[in-house]
Amino acid sequence: MGISRRSALKVMAAATATMVGTTLGVHQTQAAAVVPRPDAVGMLYDATRCIGCKACMVACNEANDVTPDTSASGGLWDMPLDLNEHAKNIIKLYRDPATGAQSFVKRQCMHCLDPACVGACMLGAMKKGDKGIVSYDPDLCIGCRYCEMGCPFNVPKFEWSKAIPKLVKCELCRHRSQGPACCEVCPVGAVIYGKRTDLLADAHQRLAQNPGRYVPKVYGEHEAGGTQVLYLAHVDFEKLGLPAYSDEPVPRRVRTIQDTIYKGFVAPVALYGLLAAVMLRNREKPDSTKREDGQP
Ligand code: SF4
Ligand code: SF4
Ligand code: SF4
Known part of the structure; x- marks a missing residue:
């Protein structure tokens, strides 16, 4: 089953958000009560x-x-x-x-x-x-x-x-x-x-x-x-x-862990985003081939 355009976009958005989240997490760790x-x-x-x-x-x-x-x-x-x-x-x-x-x-x-x-x-x-x-x-x-x-x-x-x-x-x-x-x-x-x-x-x-x-x-x-x-x-x-x-608000501890995880997670998520884009392109390719060949 192919991945939908919507799903692919979500994965790519995740990669972006993860990178943003890493930066935000550091900032929020220092926030006041x-x-x-x-x-x-x-x-x-x-x-x-x-x-x-x-x-x-x-x-x-x-x-x-x-x-x-x-x-x-x-x-x-x-x-x-x-x-x-x-x-x-x-x-x-x-x-x-x-x-x-x-x-x-x-x-x-x-x-x-x-x-x-x-x-x-x-x-x-x-x-x-x-x-x-x-x-x-x-x-x-x-x-x-x-x-x-x-x-x-x-x-x-x-x-x-x-x-x-x-x-x-x-x-x-x-x-x-x-x-x-x-x-x-x-x-x-x-x-x-x-x-x-x-x-x-x-x-x-x-x-x-x-x-x-x-x-x-x-x-x-x-x-x-x-x-x-x-x-x-x-x-x-x-x-x-x-x-x-x-x-103490629990998110402070979570964010510290999150910062660590996200730093290591940026690359895999970005990779998944790339894979999703490739899968999406491959899914669309056979349809255009059929149209060019005139096959059903
Ligand atoms: S979702 Fe359920 S538990 Fe929550 S406020 Fe509504 S009725 Fe109450
Ligand atoms: S079980 Fe729920 S509805 Fe019943 S007395 Fe307790 S809080 Fe109220
Ligand atoms: S789901 Fe969110 S808001 Fe609800 S108890 Fe858990 S951390 Fe608190």
């Missing part, structure tokens, strides 16, 4: 309120036209084991083996203030855009999966089952005028949507009013440079799968 933009929106998930009904998972699939993952249930019901190409949003249950303490935890893209996926993407397919939402453009994606490898929260998932795969991740339902579907359907207000500053103030108020109810911190306020999805919980965040990152 990220200050949240004033219009940044996000979600506040309070694990102490969540009843594990998974209505948010169903609503997420419906709102995003995602086929439910029934593989772990023999086809009976949506039961993904983790985020995957069929699950942009998942509710998991943690049970402490020693104390028996339990907690649900909601997982989806964290919409980082300084997203490592954006820093890792050579072609700008991952973008931090309107209201700080981290979006994905499949038309710019060449499937290199650098974003998947760079994400500190293990969020973007590749569509391995498709012939033309995309990356799958929560985009905060940016296509919906009424905001995230998961927040809209939650029957107990365990996950709410709003401006990050308001959500943060709300979270701190809950901590102050119920000091014995919570682990005394808002996860995402500072972790990994800060995120637009914030968490409150009564169980250690690490046990819920939320890593104990420092305040």
Whole structure:
């Protein structure tokens, strides 16, 4: 099967972007700490309120036209084991083996203030855009999966089952005028949507009013440079799968690695670009030969 002109152009664009990215990476490594933009929106998930009904998972699939993952249930019901190409949003249950303490935890893209996926993407397919939402453009994606490898929260998932795969991740339902579907359907207000500053103030108020109810911190306020999805919980965040990152934005470390990789990757990608151009030319050649010979 021949390579399309579009694919060839993408590969050649990758070569160019890689060279540009190398330069940018050095510059960005030296950037200052990220200050949240004033219009940044996000979600506040309070694990102490969540009843594990998974209505948010169903609503997420419906709102995003995602086929439910029934593989772990023999086809009976949506039961993904983790985020995957069929699950942009998942509710998991943690049970402490020693104390028996339990907690649900909601997982989806964290919409980082300084997203490592954006820093890792050579072609700008991952973008931090309107209201700080981290979006994905499949038309710019060449499937290199650098974003998947760079994400500190293990969020973007590749569509391995498709012939033309995309990356799958929560985009905060940016296509919906009424905001995230998961927040809209939650029957107990365990996950709410709003401006990050308001959500943060709300979270701190809950901590102050119920000091014995919570682990005394808002996860995402500072972790990994800060995120637009914030968490409150009564169980250690690490046990819920939320890593104990420092305040340093993760992209700084990623960019350092990226700079090294890209320096070595410029030549191979440029070569692939050249190969794609040759393949494209060869694919077009037989057609013109036929026309000249008058053969069918
Ligand atoms: S959680 Fe991962 S995919 Fe989401 S914005 Fe942060 S780095 Fe990107
Ligand atoms: S914001 Fe939308 S895409 Fe993201 S988890 Fe909620 S319903 Fe799913
Ligand atoms: S809809 Fe609300 S209560 Fe139900 S699982 Fe999702 S976050 Fe928890």
